[in-house]
Amino acid sequence: DAGVTQSPTHLIKTRGQQVTLRCSPKSGHDTVSWYQQALGQGPQFIFQYYEEEERQRGNFPDRFSGHQYPNYSSELNVNALLLGDSALYLCASSFYLGRIAKNIQYFGAGTRLSVL
């Protein structure tokens, strides 16, 4: 059973460019969350997708957008890249059970984005 897979593993972009990161959730999972982990920091929540809609969003600008497909895979798009966007981007998947949920989020290995 494959876990959470992310692609690419590494990416180098220049300021102003746009980037798309991809995530395939663990089998059986229907919810995908994205996190940004800057060097030396803990992950910060960007947003969460469920049923192809953004369900929750953290404190990130509109330059960060996402999408979820019917097969539950997801993309994170970042426009007008800034140097400060350089980070490890982590995708996590889970199975949403509503208010009684006690499930956990499983993380992928991440995509390391460097903005020059």
Added chain:
Amino acid sequence: AQSVTQLGSHVSVSEGALVLLRCNYSSSVPPYLFWYVQYPNQGLQLLLKYTSAATLVKGINGFEAEFKKSETSFHLTKPSAHMSDAAEYFCAVSEEGGSEKLVFGKGTKLTVNP
């Protein structure tokens, strides 16, 4: 708003010694609490979780954590450190069930000396 404070960005122990990693949280509602471990160049792996059942939670690799509501703490311990425990450890809080967003601490890097 929820927040997590991990005391000590770096902790160094000798192999065989007790591991204690500290985590204090702030939450306006009963929290769900998690400890994750991150090895170099890898994603996060769940060590253990507290979901309002037993206050002493046992996880993988011999780790355990105790939820203390009066102290708003969820410290991670392991009786005897192993070289393979060297990694970065993150404490996280979630308001509901773990499917909601996780708020992480800044992490504690554990070094194990031979």
